[in-house]
Amino acid sequence: MLGVIGVILSLLLLMYLAYRGITVLILAPILALFATIMSEGASAHIMATYTEIFMKNFAGYCKSYFPIFLLGAIFGKLMDDSGAAKAIxxxxxxxxxxxxxxxxxxxxxxxxTYGGVSLFVVAFAVFPIATQLFRAADIPKRLIPGSIALGSFTFTMTALPGTPQIQNAIPMPFFGTDAYAAPVLGIVAGILMCGGGVAWLTYRAKKAAAAGEGYGDHPDEEVNDVDVSNVPNFWLAITPILIVLVLNYVLGKMYFTSVDTSYLKDYGTALGKVKGIWSLIISLIIGILFTLITNRSRLKSAMKSVNQGAIGSLLAITNTSSEVGYGNVIQTLAAFGIIQTFILGISSNPLISEAISVNVLAGVTGSASGGMSIALGALAEQYMQMAKANGINPQVLHRIATLSCGGFDSLPHNGAVITLLGICGATHKESYKDIGMCSVIIPICTLVVILILASMGVV
Incomplete structure (x- = not known):
């Protein structure tokens, strides 16, 4: 029992201390070892746990997903610096x-975001335009963070099939799927999230108007006209996004499945575990090259943009890798067996169990990708076995995992929420109610609907 208390306490400390601003790079190994000591007492092998479990899994996650973090960050930076994001x-x-x-x-x-641009780049690019639109329409500025969160944190991150966001890539090696897994469920979820969120925000704007509340007086706000004199035209700007989406589909669904990949056995892997990642890597590379070639005159320093994007990817991948290392240490503890039995015992339906475990861990870590990585790293094999026994398509496991990571992840301590509020010059008190409704409540309600559809055999 002491071990279970230690695991739960370490999770709560991870959530609280991360909210207080301590980096997960420090928290994750310390709290993983804390849980180990609580669970194993004097028999705990601290250094072996750190180097052979924590760091081994840290490195393994980097090996699998670093190219996507790297290329995604470079692609987003080039879309920003070239003016393509602003043009769109x-x-x-x-x-x-x-x-x-x-x-x-x-x-x-x-x-x-559906094209793979980082949500932080999107927030910076869209906020100045949002202020102009909301001011002209006399809609309260406090609704801008909720609007950006709806477009960035929800349906394009977790629902729409084909999205190159990392949250849609993580389940692929676990379930042998690709980015277009369970397309019908994904499209339905996307419509529900987007439609529900827009309806909520529209209701809130009308309520504010009826109360006589307009955009508001914001003396500290610096409002500048959006300069679009040196941005590409819309079709040129959106072409890299289309390239990524279309090429990802063609490679994953057609090319790699039609060529001889028997050589993969020499590398100890199978096509199902790598084709999704490979397709996304190649698609992002082609998108990057196209952006570089067609925006030569607009990129003041293409190499500087590439370097900044590459460097910017390091914190994201190391943070998530640390959370994965933490999760794998917890997984090895005897106490985790009790927790695992409890989670799997919640329901004999692996989809419901998966939805709960991913949501809870995403909420505790304050990270959609980190929470999902921990949950799948610990339980994906069991979910696959349960799915096979119940005749459930692995694509459905993939889509439920992505949808689940985009629920409790956006609780107030989430780093992306805090950053978004900072960009918009808003506070939790002013804007979190709408962020929470659009990125927590509506996605969870959507997840319930998708679970019902999935149980009816919809893929």
């Missing part, structure tokens, strides 16, 4: 106009 957001906003300011912001964020 500005065009969508202009076409829809101030009367549909909320929808314009949501769709601008959605198009960019």
């Amino acid at each position: 957001a500005h065009t969508i906003a202009t076409k829809l106009g101030k009367d549909k300011a909320i929808l314009a912001v949501v769709l601008s964020c959605g198009v960019l």
Whole structure:
């Protein structure tokens, strides 16, 4: 029992101390070893646990996913520096106009994140345009963070099939799937999240208008006109995104399945474990090259943009790898067997068990990718066995995992939420209610609907 208390206490400390601003790079190994000592007492082998379990799994996660973190960050930086992200957001906003300011912001964020652009890049690119639209429509500024969160943290991150965001890539090696897994469930979930979120934000804007609340007076806000004099045209700007999405589909669904990959046995792996990752890597590389070639005159220093993107990817991958290392240490403890039995015993349906475990761990770690990585690293094999016994398609496991990681991950201590509020100059008190509704409550309600559809055999 002491070991179980130690595991739970370490998880709570991870959540609290991360919220207080201590980096997970320090917290994860310390709290993993704390849980080990609580579980094993004097027989705990601290150094062996750190080097042979924590760091081994840290390195293994980096090996599998570093190329996607790296290429995704470079792609996003080039889309930002070339003006392509701004061109896409500005065009969508202009076409829809101030009367549909909320929808314009949501769709601008959605198009960019669905193309693989980092949500942080999207927030910086869209916020200036959002302020202009909301000011012109006299919609409270406090609704901007919720609008950006809806377009960036929800349906394009976890639901829509084909999204190159890391949350959609993590389940692929576990379940032998690709980025387009369970397309019908993904599309339905995307529609529910987007539609529900826009309906909520529209309701909130109308309620504010009825109460006489407008954009508000924000004396510290620096509002500058969005300069679009040196950005690519819309179609040139969006082409790299289309390249990534289409090429990812062609490689994963057609090319790699039609060529001889028998040589993979010499590397100790199988096509199902790598084709999704390979497809995404190649697609991002081609998207990057296209962006570099077609925006030569707009990129003041292409190499500087590439370098900044590459360096920016390091913190993201090391943070997530640390959380994975932490999860694998916990997994080796005898106390975890009790917790695992409890989780698997919640339901004989692996989809329900998976949904709960991923959501809870994403909430505790404050990270969609970290929580899902820990849950799947510990339980994916059991979920696959349960799925086979119940005739459940592994694609459904993939989609339920991605949808589940995008629920409790956006609780107030989430780093992306805190960063978004900082970019928008808002506080939790002003804006979290709408962020929480759009990125926690509505996604969880959507997950329940998808679980029902999945139980009916929809893929």
